[in-house]
Amino acid sequence: xxxxxxxxxxxxxxxxxxxxxxxxxxxxxxxxxxxxxxxxxxxxxxxxxxxxxxxxxxxxxxxxxxxxxxxxxxxxxxxxxxxxxxxxxxxxxxxxxxxxxxxxxxxxxxxxxxxxxxxxxxxxxxxxxxxxxxxxxxxxxxxxxxxxxxxxxxxxxxxxxxxxxxxxxxxxxxxxxxxxxxxxx
Numbered sequence: 001x002x003x004x005x006x007x008x009x010x011x012x013x014x015x016x017x018x019x020x021x022x023x024x025x026x027x028x029x030x031x032x033x034x035x036x037x038x039x040x041x042x043x044x045x046x047x048x049x050x051x052x053x054x055x056x057x058x059x060x061x062x063x064x065x066x067x068x069x070x071x072x073x074x075x076x077x078x079x080x081x082x083x084x085x086x087x088x089x090x091x092x093x094x095x096x097x098x099x100x101x102x103x104x105x106x107x108x109x110x111x112x113x114x115x116x117x118x119x120x121x122x123x124x125x126x127x128x129x130x131x132x133x134x135x136x137x138x139x140x141x142x143x144x145x146x147x148x149x150x151x152x153x154x155x156x157x158x159x160x161x162x163x164x165x166x167x168x169x170x171x172x173x174x175x176x177x178x179x180x181x182x183x184x185x
Contacts, residue, residue, distance in 0.1 A: 002185035007145050010184075011138045013176040014152065018135050020171045021156035024163050025128055026088045028108040030080050032100050033091075035107075042070040042079040050099065052090075062090050085132055092125035094118065109162040127159045145184070153177045 030041075037044040053063035069082045091100065101121040106112070112120050134152050137144050153175070161168035 003145060006180070006183065006185055007143055008141075010149060010177065010180045011141070011144055013180045014134065014138060014144075014149070017153060017156040017160075017171055017175050017177065018131060018138070020167065021127075021131055021159045022085055022088075022135070024160045024167065025092075025124065026080065026083075026085075028163055029088050029091045029100075030076075032104045032108050034076075035104055036099055039076060042066060042073075042076055050096070052095070060086050060090065062087050085128075085135065089125065089128040089132055092121055092128060094121075097121065111165060112162045124159065124162075127155050130155055131159075149177065149181055153181075 033041040033047065037047045041047050048063060048066060051063040051066060052061070054061055065084055065087050066079075070079050073079045073082055097118055102117045105117045105120055106114075109120065109124070130152065134144070134147070157168055157172060157175075160171055
């Protein structure tokens with residue numbers, strides 16, 4: 001019972017840094033999309049055409065997701081908020097390197113170490129995959145106590161820090177994960 005209760009408390013605590021890591025990554029990607037396709041990028045045919053559209057049974061369909069969301073929303077800001085997390089994660093794949101990431105990732109994540117843009121994009125994709133999997137476990141109230149939760153927290157904080165040191169410091173000051181990890185039964 002103690003472990004079950006602790007698992008619920010640490011899960012709740014992880015939602016705060018997960019929230020900010022997701023918003024930071026989403027906003028970084030949205031900024032790059034605006035640079036490349038303009039402020040109404042959800043309605044730009046070149047962008048829509050750049051998205052994969054697997055047929056039925058082919059997995060997640062980012063093009064269909066965007067078309068569905070934009071048909072129900074009238075502003076780019078509302079589209080950004082309504083798109084699924086996986087949409088944003090899938091933007092960080094190699095298929096978007098030439099148009100989005102090679103020329104713009106340094107501006108989107110200005111505090112990232114200088115180096116290979118494709119490597120940074122791959123790292124961010126991996127961080128978002130870890131975050132997405134953790135977030136899904138949290139949302140479904142599944143056990144997470146076998147995970148390296150310190151690593152999960154650090155990944156989220158590091159991702160935030162690639163874009164904004166003040167935001168990363170603010171989230172670090174607010175997070176309760178560290179204290180809750182120390183209370184593990």
